[in-house]
Amino acid sequence: MSEDAKPARPAKVPFAPSSRDWLEPTVKFAAGRWSYSAKPKSLRTLEFPNPRDWSPDQPDWKLPDNWKEIILQGLRERMDRFRSLRLFMDCCVRCGACADKCHYFIGTGDPKNMPVLRAELLRSVYRGEMTLAGRLLGRWAGGRRLTPEVLKEWFYYFYQCTECRRCSVFCPFGIDQAEITMLGRELLNLLGLNINWVMEPAAKCFTTGNHLGITPHGLKDNLEFFVDSIEEITGVRVNPSINRKGADVLFVAPSGDLLAEPGIFTLMGYLLVLHQSGLNYTWSSYASEGGNFGMFASHELMKGLNAKIYAEARRLGVKWILGGECGHMWRVAHQYMETMNGPADFLQEPISPITGTHFQNARTTRMVHIAEFTADLIQQGKLKLAPERNDRYRVTFHDSCNPARSMGLLEEPRYILRSTCRHFHEMPAETIREKTFCCGCGAGLGGEECMDLRMRGGIPRAEAVRSVREKYGVNLLSSICAIDRAVLPTLMDHWVPGVGVAGLHELVGNALVLDGEKERTINLRGEPLHEGET
Amino acid sequence: MPDIKPPAHGQDSPVSFPAWRGEGAKALFPLVAVAALVLIAWAGAGLPRLEPLFGIILPYGALLAFLFGMSWRVLSWTRSPVPFNITTTCGQQYSLPWIRSSRIENPHTRWGAAGRVVLEMLLFRSLLRNVRHEWVEGDREGAAPKLVFKSSPGLWLGALVFHYSLLLVLLHHARFFLDPVSGWVTGLEKLDAFFQLGSAAFYVSGVTLILALLYLLVRRWWLPWLRYLSLPADYFPLYLLLGVALTGGMMHYSTRANVPAAKDFCLGLARLRPAGLSGLGPLFYVHLTLACLLLAYVPFSKLAHMVSLPLSPTRNLPGAGRMTRHVNPWNAPVKTHPYAEYENEYRDKMRAAGIPLEKEIP
Numbered sequence A: 001m002s003e004d005a006k007p008a009r010p011a012k013v014p015f016a017p018s019s020r021d022w023l024e025p026t027v028k029f030a031a032g033r034w035s036y037s038a039k040p041k042s043l044r045t046l047e048f049p050n051p052r053d054w055s056p057d058q059p060d061w062k063l064p065d066n067w068k069e070i071i072l073q074g075l076r077e078r079m080d081r082f083r084s085l086r087l088f089m090d091c092c093v094r095c096g097a098c099a100d101k102c103h104y105f106i107g108t109g110d111p112k113n114m115p116v117l118r119a120e121l122l123r124s125v126y127r128g129e130m131t132l133a134g135r136l137l138g139r140w141a142g143g144r145r146l147t148p149e150v151l152k153e154w155f156y157y158f159y160q161c162t163e164c165r166r167c168s169v170f171c172p173f174g175i176d177q178a179e180i181t182m183l184g185r186e187l188l189n190l191l192g193l194n195i196n197w198v199m200e201p202a203a204k205c206f207t208t209g210n211h212l213g214i215t216p217h218g219l220k221d222n223l224e225f226f227v228d229s230i231e232e233i234t235g236v237r238v239n240p241s242i243n244r245k246g247a248d249v250l251f252v253a254p255s256g257d258l259l260a261e262p263g264i265f266t267l268m269g270y271l272l273v274l275h276q277s278g279l280n281y282t283w284s285s286y287a288s289e290g291g292n293f294g295m296f297a298s299h300e301l302m303k304g305l306n307a308k309i310y311a312e313a314r315r316l317g318v319k320w321i322l323g324g325e326c327g328h329m330w331r332v333a334h335q336y337m338e339t340m341n342g343p344a345d346f347l348q349e350p351i352s353p354i355t356g357t358h359f360q361n362a363r364t365t366r367m368v369h370i371a372e373f374t375a376d377l378i379q380q381g382k383l384k385l386a387p388e389r390n391d392r393y394r395v396t397f398h399d400s401c402n403p404a405r406s407m408g409l410l411e412e413p414r415y416i417l418r419s420t421c422r423h424f425h426e427m428p429a430e431t432i433r434e435k436t437f438c439c440g441c442g443a444g445l446g447g448e449e450c451m452d453l454r455m456r457g458g459i460p461r462a463e464a465v466r467s468v469r470e471k472y473g474v475n476l477l478s479s480i481c482a483i484d485r486a487v488l489p490t491l492m493d494h495w496v497p498g499v500g501v502a503g504l505h506e507l508v509g510n511a512l513v514l515d516g517e518k519e520r521t522i523n524l525r526g527e528p529l530h531e532g533e534t
Numbered sequence B: 001m002p003d004i005k006p007p008a009h010g011q012d013s014p015v016s017f018p019a020w021r022g023e024g025a026k027a028l029f030p031l032v033a034v035a036a037l038v039l040i041a042w043a044g045a046g047l048p049r050l051e052p053l054f055g056i057i058l059p060y061g062a063l064l065a066f067l068f069g070m071s072w073r074v075l076s077w078t079r080s081p082v083p084f085n086i087t088t089t090c091g092q093q094y095s096l097p098w099i100r101s102s103r104i105e106n107p108h109t110r111w112g113a114a115g116r117v118v119l120e121m122l123l124f125r126s127l128l129r130n131v132r133h134e135w136v137e138g139d140r141e142g143a144a145p146k147l148v149f150k151s152s153p154g155l156w157l158g159a160l161v162f163h164y165s166l167l168l169v170l171l172h173h174a175r176f177f178l179d180p181v182s183g184w185v186t187g188l189e190k191l192d193a194f195f196q197l198g199s200a201a202f203y204v205s206g207v208t209l210i211l212a213l214l215y216l217l218v219r220r221w222w223l224p225w226l227r228y229l230s231l232p233a234d235y236f237p238l239y240l241l242l243g244v245a246l247t248g249g250m251m252h253y254s255t256r257a258n259v260p261a262a263k264d265f266c267l268g269l270a271r272l273r274p275a276g277l278s279g280l281g282p283l284f285y286v287h288l289t290l291a292c293l294l295l296a297y298v299p300f301s302k303l304a305h306m307v308s309l310p311l312s313p314t315r316n317l318p319g320a321g322r323m324t325r326h327v328n329p330w331n332a333p334v335k336t337h338p339y340a341e342y343e344n345e346y347r348d349k350m351r352a353a354g355i356p357l358e359k360e361i362p
């Protein structure tokens, strides 16, 4: 691609401090940086407080009279329940190591997007309202009172954090802004200050079992559509089942994979691998969502939505659970699920019936990541692969935040990529693995209305992709997260056009040689296999 | 698609006048406070009636404040439970036997997690990871700027030098509290003191302590974003420490005659038979006062960070969350949507789609 055909590139984003002391709250909401408020209907479904029509850009937020009491009481309760919060309120040395680790700070230059200041927004209130020094000395002790303006500032900046945990990697004490954002949002939720992009999917998940509101018959129709497409492409008819008792394994995927490109190709990949491996598995319509938008509102909602997975596994009598490619779904599965809804003593320790591999690392939660499952199949020689079918792609891999920093699933997907693609190139070391940069749209910030924020937050990732595009001609960004698949295409089109986005199992699905398949001429997207081969 | 223009982010309305960011005041106010403390202590040296205040109440008070304060702090932190295993994993997980897992950065055992904390405390590994972002010009004429990352070990080095120097300097003080002086103290001094400066042994640690403090101070002021976020409480301990270190150095290199008196005073404190401050000049008063205030200040400030790392749940837990059960003591029931209700709502549709049902109610 010639230089002048390139789209607008980010010019240098400078540090842009306010002309005022940061203890003065920011009240102006910049266009494209905030998300629409949640509809009252969703809050009613979930029995969340203060359902009403309101908008963040309007002066009146329609708060209950005792809002201040509610927040301070809520803060005290949470400090008593979470050591993380209590510790993180006290021990930051403001060394600034975390400051430019946040993609939103890099992309906006807004100082309050530095993780340390994002945390200080809450800390300053803790000091000003709850400590002696802060009450006596006020701003000289870094304290301030909780005012409606401060509350607005919280809303603005806690919904400019994707809970990606990159800051926590670099902090000498492991102070995790994602944790502070989660609890800060929990406080905001006590007053009904939430965003629609979180609460509507959560409410749908509560009633229908998934974020997109896919009904049981809808699930069936969608799966049938994929089965037909697969048959057209490969000549093999796969046979997924729903809510079937007697299956060994319950399979749970993010529901995004059921509806939109390119997630649907990933889903076809799951179907192919699971079929070819011969695993006796079932889908569930009741637990048809692995993702968990409850996580972006409160720990209680996270738990309530997540409960369906174990409940369904118990009802169907499966031995263990297999999970699809999704980011925050795996944060929940790896770090919360068993604590919240376990013990999983009604399940068995996961053993792959095909290879006999005992997944020791999942022996308590009893849920295995499909990348672990597939990597094991490949390593044990159980899958026949034709990586040349992916030759039209020069692939790079985006570590999704949660599998990287809340799990450490780094090598499994890389092993699978190297086995299924012949052209795989890593992005610069500072932008992958535990240092990976967020897509800029996680934790519920994927709405159209906050596009400016999304595109800016995605700059570090886009820049890294651009560097491998220029160096190796990379034209496909692979990842293991449903949010990535939903939002990265927009990001790529904006900053690095010509780079597509795919889930890991789409590439597996392309390369996998099925028993009895016809000679394939097109890949799962219906593109000819060999055109544009490099 | 929005039109993303470079810095157009008025994150608040432009306030033209007066643009008060308070940065200078925040940096100066604590300096004034420390200067005032210096003056008070200096003046105190001339008032023999105040000797018990400086010689007895202040040191013991500071020690008690430190001990009780720290215990209270640690108790207040540990009283809150760790409801979830929220390790920040910084390396490959323990999974399939043929994949090498990162035993320190993503430990799967308690021992690994303990090792992670200890190494972090001794080497500040997370700070060593630091990279800063920078926009550089494109390679060619007209090419867009590029976002690059550069290693940035300055803070790591500064902090490491500072903490180890402080440790050494504190250990050297043992010679004032021990009689006879134990072998390890003199051994340490020999290690630290390369050469003599006049009659005094020249301690490397004293100099590196002051240099590191100056570095931390200058860095805080120099970097615009760091200056913007800094609070008086970030400058105060730096000034206080500089005050302690400078007065200590001045005494060490100029007024050595006072050493026996200082030792008597310290031994007296250690043996709970305070010997008084006679024969000790204003410099000693200042040194002692600032040091005691620093000690008393620790538990009630960010300096309490000295004990927080081993308690930090993102660092001190094994990363293998699916391997061991983590119990939440307040795990309370929440609202759910049970399967039975779900089936009641969708039974007809499920039957029509041929999805198995629990209850065949027509």
Ligand code: HEM
Pocket (backbone or CB within 6 Å): A093, A094, A095, A172, A173, B120, B121, B124, B159, B163, B166, B216, B220, B234, B237, B238, B241, B303, B305, B306, B307, B309
């Ligand atoms: C557990 C490991 C520790 C880590 C990771 C750590 C980290 C840091 C960092 C990054 C700073 C620099 C703050 C700045 O930029 O100004 C600092 C300052 C400081 N630390 Fe530590 N520290 C640790 C343990 C300790 C201990 C054990 C002590 C007690 C003797 C201590 C006392 C201080 C003091 C007095 C300062 C300087 C004052 C200041 O800058 O606020 N630290 N520490």
Ligand code: SF4
Pocket (backbone or CB within 6 Å): A091, A092, A093, A094, A095, A096, A097, A098, A099, A115, A116, A170, A171, A172, A173, A174, A175
């Ligand atoms: S890196 Fe940690 S200690 Fe340093 S400013 Fe950020 S949160 Fe505070």
Ligand code: SF4
Pocket (backbone or CB within 6 Å): A101, A102, A103, A104, A113, A114, A115, A118, A160, A161, A162, A163, A164, A165, A166, A167, A168, A177, A178, A181, A438
């Ligand atoms: S968790 Fe991610 S988005 Fe949030 S402050 Fe940290 S780096 Fe920024």
